[in-house]
Amino acid sequence: MVVGVIVNSTAKVLNRVFDYIVPKDLEEKIKIGDRVSIPFGNSKKLQEGFIYEIKQESEFAVKEIVSIEKDGLNEEGMKLAKLMSRMYFCNIFDCIKLMLPPGTSTKIVENRIKDKKGNFVYLNKDIEEIEQEIADGVIKSPKQIRVLEFLKDNEGVYISDLEMYTDTSKAIIKTLEKNEYIQIVEENIDRNPFILKDVPRDKKLPLNEEQFKAFEEVNKSIEDKEFKEFLLYGVTGSGKTEVYLQLIEKVLEKGKTAIMLVPEISLTPQMVNRFLARFGNCIAVLHSKLSIGERYDAYKKIKNGEIKIVIGARSAIFAPVKNIGILIIDEEHDSSYKSEMNPRYNAKDIARYICKSNNAPLLLGSATPDLNTFYNAKNEKIELLTLTKRANSSNLPDVEIVDLREELAKGNKSMISEKLKTYVEENLKNKKQTILFLNRRGFSTFVMCRNCGFTAKCKNCNITLTYHKNTNKLKCHYCGFETKNITVCPICGSKNVRYFGAGTQKLEEEVHKMFPECNTIRMDVDTVTKKNSHEEILEKFKNENIDILIGTQMVVKGHHFPNVTLVGVIAADSSLNIEDFRAGERTFQILTQVAGRAGREQLPGKVVVQTYNKDNYSIEFAKEQNYDLFYNAEIMMRKSLNYPPFCDIIQFSINSKSDLDVKKVAKYIYNELKKEFNIIKNNILIFEPVPAPIDKIKNNYRWRILVKCRFNNRVIDLINNVLERYYKKNFKNTRLIIDVNPNNMM
Numbered sequence: 001m002v003v004g005v006i007v008n009s010t011a012k013v014l015n016r017v018f019d020y021i022v023p024k025d026l027e028e029k030i031k032i033g034d035r036v037s038i039p040f041g042n043s044k045k046l047q048e049g050f051i052y053e054i055k056q057e058s059e060f061a062v063k064e065i066v067s068i069e070k071d072g073l074n075e076e077g078m079k080l081a082k083l084m085s086r087m088y089f090c091n092i093f094d095c096i097k098l099m100l101p102p103g104t105s106t107k108i109v110e111n112r113i114k115d116k117k118g119n120f121v122y123l124n125k126d127i128e129e130i131e132q133e134i135a136d137g138v139i140k141s142p143k144q145i146r147v148l149e150f151l152k153d154n155e156g157v158y159i160s161d162l163e164m165y166t167d168t169s170k171a172i173i174k175t176l177e178k179n180e181y182i183q184i185v186e187e188n189i190d191r192n193p194f195i196l197k198d199v200p201r202d203k204k205l206p207l208n209e210e211q212f213k214a215f216e217e218v219n220k221s222i223e224d225k226e227f228k229e230f231l232l233y234g235v236t237g238s239g240k241t242e243v244y245l246q247l248i249e250k251v252l253e254k255g256k257t258a259i260m261l262v263p264e265i266s267l268t269p270q271m272v273n274r275f276l277a278r279f280g281n282c283i284a285v286l287h288s289k290l291s292i293g294e295r296y297d298a299y300k301k302i303k304n305g306e307i308k309i310v311i312g313a314r315s316a317i318f319a320p321v322k323n324i325g326i327l328i329i330d331e332e333h334d335s336s337y338k339s340e341m342n343p344r345y346n347a348k349d350i351a352r353y354i355c356k357s358n359n360a361p362l363l364l365g366s367a368t369p370d371l372n373t374f375y376n377a378k379n380e381k382i383e384l385l386t387l388t389k390r391a392n393s394s395n396l397p398d399v400e401i402v403d404l405r406e407e408l409a410k411g412n413k414s415m416i417s418e419k420l421k422t423y424v425e426e427n428l429k430n431k432k433q434t435i436l437f438l439n440r441r442g443f444s445t446f447v448m449c450r451n452c453g454f455t456a457k458c459k460n461c462n463i464t465l466t467y468h469k470n471t472n473k474l475k476c477h478y479c480g481f482e483t484k485n486i487t488v489c490p491i492c493g494s495k496n497v498r499y500f501g502a503g504t505q506k507l508e509e510e511v512h513k514m515f516p517e518c519n520t521i522r523m524d525v526d527t528v529t530k531k532n533s534h535e536e537i538l539e540k541f542k543n544e545n546i547d548i549l550i551g552t553q554m555v556v557k558g559h560h561f562p563n564v565t566l567v568g569v570i571a572a573d574s575s576l577n578i579e580d581f582r583a584g585e586r587t588f589q590i591l592t593q594v595a596g597r598a599g600r601e602q603l604p605g606k607v608v609v610q611t612y613n614k615d616n617y618s619i620e621f622a623k624e625q626n627y628d629l630f631y632n633a634e635i636m637m638r639k640s641l642n643y644p645p646f647c648d649i650i651q652f653s654i655n656s657k658s659d660l661d662v663k664k665v666a667k668y669i670y671n672e673l674k675k676e677f678n679i680i681k682n683n684i685l686i687f688e689p690v691p692a693p694i695d696k697i698k699n700n701y702r703w704r705i706l707v708k709c710r711f712n713n714r715v716i717d718l719i720n721n722v723l724e725r726y727y728k729k730n731f732k733n734t735r736l737i738i739d740v741n742p743n744n745m746m
């Protein structure tokens with residue numbers, strides 16, 4: 001008997017199946033998906049591989065499988081890995097790894113960490129860049145490579161664990177730190193905010209009419225054991241979670257299991273407690289703050305059936321639950337469900353696949369559905385379930401728009417309009433809390449010489465530097481580069497250097513000037529550190545009665561602050577003026593979500609949106625909080641410009657440290673694509689290679705080719721043909737990344 005084996009290797013050319021002979025004594029036992037030890041290449045050490053296929057014979061098989069190891073995949077898992085590798089254009093092994101127990105490409109030892117503080121290790125460079133350096137032989141030491149590869153899947157590992165799993169020493173790790181590949185951070189060891197405590201049990205609420213109808217529809221699909229996709233569309237507070245809870249209860253009654261995906265940022269103790277109160281401890285919460293040991297424990301419990309409900313962010317979709325009865329994706333429009341790292345998978349696609357093979361319903365939920373999802377719902381590819389009212393009958397907040405052009409004409413140059421100022425004052429007087437939202441951090445967004453027009457840019461990236469007042473430094477938000485602030489223009493020597501644009505730091509300063517008595521707390525990437533989690537900041541805001549929370553995107557999601565009655569959006573335009581066809585959709589989503597933070601209980605809420613684009617439809621319909629009107633306007637725009645959902649966008653990014661190579665390879669790919677797609681003539685648009693909007697990041701030149709077409713099996717095959725030829729060419733110093741419907745087009 002002969003088997004085809006996938007070998008653990010990150011080199012793309014090795015995405016190949018190697019044939020091995022199965023010794024007689026293993027023939028009975030061996031199955032597709034099994035993890036095996038094999039001799040490979042010239043290495044004396046045995047390597048790890050996974051059984052891809054079982055064959056009768058092969059002329060290439062000369063070496064034998066040595067042993068079958070524990071913790072492999074099953075046939076289903078291997079099938080999914082194959083499929084993912086093909087449609088996300090990545091290494092099969094990288095897909096397999098998503099499904100393995102955490103921390104196990106080598107053996108895991110379940111030791112408990114006892115001391116209170118410890119050193120944790122993080123990557124300090126993009127993994128793709130590191131992989132390229134490994135492929136190019138820049139990093140040679142096998143030990144260093146082991147460490148980097150381990151970190152790729154296990155960032156934030158405890159330093160002693162890292163040593164143990166990779167069989168290396170502190171010295172190796174320190175060298176990597178010195179060479180800036182990794183970062184060692186001292187952190188509290190007890191980092192898990194979801195310690196399973198005994199939460200008092202609660203009972204299910206009697207559903208209102210709309211909730212009941214939604215529940216019944218999905219329940220039918222559970223009863224009939226048939227795959228069906230649903231969209232539960234309802235404003236924040238309309239009782240979606242209550243419907244999820246009751247559906248999960250049904251599924252458990254049938255002896256089945258459930259997975260619920262939520263954006264990492266909405267994975268709050270409040271949310272988890274609702275599940276604990278309903279179901280007790282048969283829940284696993286998978287989130288980024290778990291240590292490998294904790295993750296491993298959860299994996300084991302899921303696998304042996306102790307856990308019935310898995311709640312987690314994107315990668316929880318790969319949790320090894322058996323017998324799935326329902327899969328729920330809450331806040332389905334959230335961009336975090338699409339991985340921005342290799343494999344660039346979309347958890348929604350994976351969810352659909354899993355539900356189909358389990359004959360179970362897939363339930364998507366949102367107040368502001370993804371445009372594609374809503375389009376499919378309108379076209380009856382997905383069944384639409386609607387909740388129109390807030391379940392606890394609190395009212396939607398009043399949204400008022402302030403035209404910043406008028407404000408400027410009145411001579412108000414402050415970041416806070418007259419109207420917003422009045423409302424904040426009122427709130428301070430009444431001891432109510434306020435959230436001010438601004439999607440830009442730092443103090444000033446750029447520094448410019450008024451004399452010659454020089455702007456301070458990052459030396460590694462083609463991006464303007466942001467002024468940070470507390471450190472008096474200019475900082476690059478892409479690569480972290482920092483430099484001393486300038487007061488004299490380095491080009492013309494003029495002292496007429498000015499700061500333009502404003503970020504959260506400046507806003508905080510203005511707030512203090514305007515309201516000297518108030519106390520504020522700021523939440524952005526600069527204040528949220530590994531030590532000072534966003535959870536802690538929010539708890540502080542809530543419990544210590546801080547008057548004003550100032551923050552970026554992070555303040556927008558999921559949280560419930562009963563005492564917040566006013567939300568101010570300082571510049572609604574900041575997400576509107578980006579070069580992305582989804583700018584309008586993102587703006588609408590953000591504004592609606594921010595508005596949802598105000599007045600969630602009995603207190604009425606107010607929202608003030610400041611903008612220079614009063615008449616833009618995203619802003620106008622966000623004011624009315626009318627998703628349907630927004631959808632109608634947006635879908636017409638998408639149709640006329642042929643954007644998703646009317647086509648898919650496939651982005652080929654080519655990155656290189658050399659500006660010549662990047663162009664050369666981009667041209668090559670472009671020509672190959674043209675050749676390959678020649679047979680489809682219609683309905684396909686291949687754009688010529690151009691520099692990306694941000695054409696240099698961290699000293700990497702960035703070019704890209706966009707292809708607009710339907711992303712179907714035919715297209716996947718054609719692209720894979722191009723890829724095969726590309727890898728054979730073995731271009732040095734360049735990286736190719738293919739991303740389908742990418743989140744980030746910059």
Ligand code: ADP
Pocket residue numbers: 205206207208211234235236237238239240241242243391392
């Ligand atoms: P969503 O998930 O849509 O934001 P939730 O399920 O969190 O909505 O419901 C919002 C609030 O309304 C919660 O406090 C919840 O307990 C309450 N609620 C939900 N459904 C009902 C119901 N049928 N009867 C009474 N209160 C409800």
Ligand code: ZN
Pocket residue numbers: 449450451452453454489490491492493494
């Ligand atoms: Zn100058």
Ligand code: ZN
Pocket residue numbers: 458459460461463476477478479480481698
């Ligand atoms: Zn930079």
